[in-house]
Amino acid sequence: MKFLRNLLASVLGFFIALFLLFAFFFAVASIVGAEEQIVVKSNSVLELDLSTPIKDYAPKEDNPIAEALELTEEKLALDKIINAIENAKTDDKIKGISIKTTFVNAGIAQTQAIRKKLKEFKESGKFIYAYNDIYTQKNYYLSSVADSLFLNPVGAIDFRGLSTEILYFKDFEDKYGIKMEVVRHGKYKSAVEPFLENKMSDANREQTTSFLKSIWSEITEDISNSRNISIEELNSIADNSNGRSAEIALKNKLIDASIYEDEYQEKLALGSDEKVNTISIEDYINSGKGRISSTAKNKIAVIYAQGDIIYGEGNEHYIGQGIINKAIKKARKDDNVKAIVLRVNSPGGSALASELIWRELELTKKEKPLVVSMGNLAASGGYYIACNADEIIAEPTTITGSIGVFGAIPNFSQFADNIGINAEQVSTNNSASYSVFEPMNQKFYDVTKEGVEQIYTTFVNRVSAGRNMTFEQVNEIAQGRVWTGKEAIEKGLVDQLGGLEDAIKVAAELAEVENYRVRNYPNYKTDLKDALQMNPFMKASKEEILKETMGDENYQLYNNIHKMKNLKGIQARIPFIFQVK
Structure with a gap:
């Protein structure tokens, strides 16, 4: 009898816990559904802050539990940003746009697309102003589209041209006996070059220089048209770091005035005594302006x-x-x-x-x-x-x-030899097999090379x-x-x-x-299972913790090595990992 009582108590406890769990889920869902609707006020300025990671496609989380517990990744969708700026052109409540972002968390092509849409916005007759304490190069490229561009009196503009850096590991491999065996096709296929050489090949330097110059020509041409500064002058400014202070930047026409943030807020009022409201790009998108409305069937x-x-x-x-x-x-x-x-x-x-x-x-x-x-x-x-x-x-x-x-x-064959490890293999056939503890044999190389050539x-x-x-x-x-x-x-x-x-x-x-x-x-x-696997009391993801601990640049290096380690099968991949600075 005691056993049956304990069994019934356990079963009853289980169902009570299950009921409370579902009650919690429904309560959270209700809270999410009852969120106050965002209203765009009259005489508003749309504030463009692009510090949040921007993805081409960032669908809204469809799990209310994850959303309510803030377990979702912070992100902005490029298409929604473009749609929001398009809608702002004809929105009577939006008087203009203020570009005020610490940095632009987007790629060059994404930044160029947003800049192009901002240029179209200006044609509507509404203003675009930009302000910052310090402008990164990508931020300045985006902000240069503004009618007026302002900088803090003790600020600076990082305008120095494009560069990229690639690390080479050949000497490290030779020293420690840990290396990558590589089979490739294409003299420019330099994704694996850092594992084969200790310096950049002429072919890689040629292509890297070519695409950097091509991107830089786009950036300087756009800035030149917006700021009325010749491309020759812009290159001279980059060569001599002539954005290194607000005074020098003003002298070189990179900005229109050197002012403090409170003075910038006054300028957004355009001389009116009426209160100016600001609405973030995220809130504007969430108000329904991140999509283009249509009732078309097609x-x-x-x-x-x-x-x-x-x-x-x-x-x-x-x-x-x-x-x-x-x-x-x-x-x-x-x-x-x-x-x-x-x-x-x-x-x-x-x-x-x-x-x-x-x-x-x-x-x-x-x-x-x-x-x-x-x-x-x-x-x-x-x-x-x-x-x-x-x-x-x-x-x-x-x-x-x-x-x-x-x-x-x-x-790891050389490394294994260095530390006294010997690996012995036993096989039923003489196939083109491979072991990380033995040097790559010719038979395996030939078979792999054949596969690479075929692909x-x-x-x-x-x-x-x-x-x-x-x-x-x-x-x-x-x-x-x-x-x-x-x-x-x-x-x-x-x-x-x-x-x-x-x-x-x-x-x-x-x-x-x-x-x-x-x-x-x-x-x-x-x-729901995936959402529950995350700790509801820990908002930061593993990636966020690593970034905070290691710093952005070290995390990027770690992430690149981690990706290379997990590559499986023959790859059709960009020829290198690069970060344009």
Whole structure:
């Protein structure tokens, strides 16, 4: 009897706990649903702070528990920022825009797209002002579009041109006996160069210099047009650090005045005694202004492929053939979807996953127009999945191309010898096997090289067919070399320059539809189980903790090494990991 009482008490306790758990979930959901609606007040200024990470696609969290407990990642969606600025043009309650951001947490191509939309906003007759204590170079590039640009009297502008730094590990490998065995095709395929050399090759220096100059020419040309400073003067300013103080920056026409923040707030009033309200870009988007309203039945599908390409399902941060192909099929089967835009922002990755996505797009193109819009990166595997589109549109500063393939495998044989470890193998057959504790043998190298060459040939053939070029023409501009969007047009890899809006318009023209609305894919869902696995009392994620502990630059280095360590299979990936400074 005692056993039965204990059993019944346990069962009853379980159901009571379950009931309380569900009651908690419903209470949280109710709180989330009852949040005060954001209202845009009259005489408002839209404040543009882009310090939050900006992604091409950042769907709202559909799990109210994760949302309420603030377990979701902070992010802004590029398309919603663009839509919000577009809506602000005709919103009577918005008098102008204030660019006030500590730094711009976006890529160069994303920044250029936002700047282009701000330039359009100015044409509506409304003002754009910008203020900061210190301008980073990317921030200054964005802010230079303003009618008037202000700087704190003790502030500075970091304007010095573009540079990038690549670390080389060959001497480290020789010293400690830990190295990467590499098989590649393409003289520019320098993703693995740091493991093979102790300095930059001439080919890598050539391509790096080329794309940096191309991006810099876009930046200086845009600033020159907005600030009425010649490109020659801008280069002289960069050479001599003539933004290093507010006084020098004013003398060189980089700013319009040196003032304090309270004085800037007075300027936003435009001489009026009426109170000026400010609304953040996040709140403006959440008020419903992050989308373009339409009741049209016809749809243009925009499928976002962002992140490294991996073999598998994929998620919001990684492109997997699983989720992407489901989205492509869903859009293809929807009779109301008249055309598809594939938005690519990827350095590439798994060659196999890239081929599987390419195949699904090839099937889709036979039924509906397919247009590709390129973001910050559409390189290697990112170009692989783009090359068969009816039209390819890139930003001038997009990094693309990189038609090349490599395989990299860690090897610890020398290190094992140094510390007295000997590995012995037993096998039933004399196959092309590999052990990280033995030097790569010729047989394994030959088989791997054959696979790399086969995938490279397939890659070039895919581009050849998609771009109506001969194999030889593609091979000449391939070899793993990267190009900016501006350079890629000259090489025949891109059809025209423009942003996502331009790509959607082209897709509509190809589908011969005038009235349409945009439908975004894929749908990302967070399971309740995944949300509960996170500590509700710990808002910071593992990545945030590491960033805070290590600092941004050290975390980036750690993250790059971590990614290289986890590469599986033959890779179609951008030829290096770089950070433009």
